Amino acid sequence: MSEPERLRALFALQWRQAMQESPEAATYNGYPEFHDRWQDLSREAIQRQRAARGRTRAALDGIDVQKLDADSRWYRDLFDAYLKLDEEGARFPSEYLLLNQLQGPQQEVAQTLGLMQATTARGVEDVLARLGRIPALLGEATAVLREGASKGITPARITLRNVPERVLALMPEDPARSPLLNPLSQLPPAATEAERAAWRGRALATLTNQVYPAFRTFHRFLKDEYIPAARTNLACVDLPNGRALYEQRVRRITTTGLTPEQIHEVGLSEVARIRRELERLKGEAGFRGSLAEFFVHLRTEPSIFHETGTALLAGYRDISKRIDGGLPRLFGKLPRLPYGVQPIPSYSERSQTTAYYQPGSLTAGRPGNFHANTYNLRTRPKW
Numbered sequence: 001m002s003e004p005e006r007l008r009a010l011f012a013l014q015w016r017q018a019m020q021e022s023p024e025a026a027t028y029n030g031y032p033e034f035h036d037r038w039q040d041l042s043r044e045a046i047q048r049q050r051a052a053r054g055r056t057r058a059a060l061d062g063i064d065v066q067k068l069d070a071d072s073r074w075y076r077d078l079f080d081a082y083l084k085l086d087e088e089g090a091r092f093p094s095e096y097l098l099l100n101q102l103q104g105p106q107q108e109v110a111q112t113l114g115l116m117q118a119t120t121a122r123g124v125e126d127v128l129a130r131l132g133r134i135p136a137l138l139g140e141a142t143a144v145l146r147e148g149a150s151k152g153i154t155p156a157r158i159t160l161r162n163v164p165e166r167v168l169a170l171m172p173e174d175p176a177r178s179p180l181l182n183p184l185s186q187l188p189p190a191a192t193e194a195e196r197a198a199w200r201g202r203a204l205a206t207l208t209n210q211v212y213p214a215f216r217t218f219h220r221f222l223k224d225e226y227i228p229a230a231r232t233n234l235a236c237v238d239l240p241n242g243r244a245l246y247e248q249r250v251r252r253i254t255t256t257g258l259t260p261e262q263i264h265e266v267g268l269s270e271v272a273r274i275r276r277e278l279e280r281l282k283g284e285a286g287f288r289g290s291l292a293e294f295f296v297h298l299r300t301e302p303s304i305f306h307e308t309g310t311a312l313l314a315g316y317r318d319i320s321k322r323i324d325g326g327l328p329r330l331f332g333k334l335p336r337l338p339y340g341v342q343p344i345p346s347y348s349e350r351s352q353t354t355a356y357y358q359p360g361s362l363t364a365g366r367p368g369n370f371h372a373n374t375y376n377l378r379t380r381p382k383w
Contacts, residue, residue: 003067007076010059017052021045024112030363035116036129038109041140046095053090057083085252092245096148098141099163099226100155101351105141106167106218109134109180110347115366116183121191124199127183131206134180135214142221149229153239157230162351164227167219169347175207179347304381309343309374315382316341316355316372337361339368349375 001009019026023034039045060080068076098104113131118124148154172178184203187196231238236246250260258266275291282294289297298304306312320341327334337360344352352373360368373380 003064004069004072007063007068007072010056010063011075011079014056021049021052024108027112027115027364028359028361030361030366032363035123035126036133038130038133038137041095041098041137041144050090053083053086057087081255085248088248089252092241092248093148093151093153094245095144096151096153097155099145100159101162102353104163105137106163106170106215107348109137110170110345113180113183114345115364117186117364117366118183118188118199119186120188124184124187128199128202128206131180131203131211134211138214138218142218145221145226149226151240152231154226154230156234157227157232158234160222160227160230164219164223166348166351167215167222171212171215175204175212178207179345180207180211298381298383304383306377306380306382309377312374312377312380313341313343313372316370320370337368339370342369342371344371344373344375346375349373354380 019029019031020034022039023037024039026032026034060076060083063076065073065076113127116123116127116130118127145154170178170180175181181203184200187199191199235242236249237243239245246260250258250263254263278294279291282291285294287294287297306315320339339357339360343349344355352375355370355372358369358371360366
């Protein structure tokens with residue numbers, strides 16, 4: 001192999017290893033090989049990943065940079081920067097922080113199953129296999145969270161207040177209505193009625209006899225043990241070695257050398273700039289009161305709220321199609337993959353953000369989706 005070929009081979013190996021270690025990401029990216037399992041959260045898995053990181057570093061350092069073409073050198077440098085950030089992050093036990101109001105095993109399970117397609121026999125078996133492995137995943141998560149609590153490494157307690165409720169939302173009284181079974185709504189077209197009934201029967205039996213009991217145990221653990229033991233302070237710097245962790249997260253997320261204090265100053269200057277813009281807009285809107293009164297108006301005027309969730313989604317869809325028509329004037333190349341506008345799933349809407357985008361996958365034949373929150377419409381003004 002030439003050095004550029006070795007570099008590309010390393011990238012391919014690293015990508016496959018990343019998909020193997022995070023099967024949820026494999027599903028998200030349309031990588032088909034690991035759709036029947038969940039991420040291994042055990043202590044052994046963490047050690048395995050650290051060892052793999054060291055081998056990746058050794059392989060990258062073994063490539064002769066002088067023999068790379070300009071593009072390959074750029075890719076190599078980018079990957080090197082990514083690895084350094086990853087190596088920095090490995091110094092902190094962030095595996096204990098796997099749960100908050102937006103993420104955790106309860107969210108990953110529902111979201112990942114929601115991305116799966118059971119339109120082939122293999123797809124159905126993958127869904128059934130994943131359902132059967134939920135109890136083991138929750139058991140591993142419980143062990144990790146319990147160990148983190150014993151070390152004082154937990155999220156702030158206030159961020160966990162809605163998590164038990166989200167676990168219960170996955171367990172409606174009628175198991176057939178559980179969002180965990182959503183991927184089985186479209187079974188293989190060529191399947192016989194007997195095959196469809198057998199698949200649904202297996203799924204319901206697994207859900208009732210294995211998954212529901214495991215989620216009830218996890219719910220009790222969160223409500224009675226973990227959340228009461230979670231820390232009552234708020235800041236990342238309140239964690240053990242928290243200042244260094246916070247600085248590392250800032251470097252990773254911003255890809256800059258700015259300190260947290262410098263970024264805070266940027267934020268303050270942006271707030272001041274936006275406030276000046278709002279003063280100008282207030283005048284353009286013909287509002288004669290103070291800026292504080294203008295803010296009240298923007299939060300309370302009935303005409304700026306949608307009456308129904310359907311109307312809110314229609315408003316977003318209208319905006320989206322108007323944006324689509326303007327994109328060719330700004331960009332010479334546009335993505336082939338289309339996107340849609342969907343409501344945030346009901347099991348997570350109460351503690352979710354106003355909206356988020358979920359990328360699709362050409363490989364999986366899945367469009368991107370902009371998810372809008374239709375819960376509590378009086379907090380979703382049209383602006």
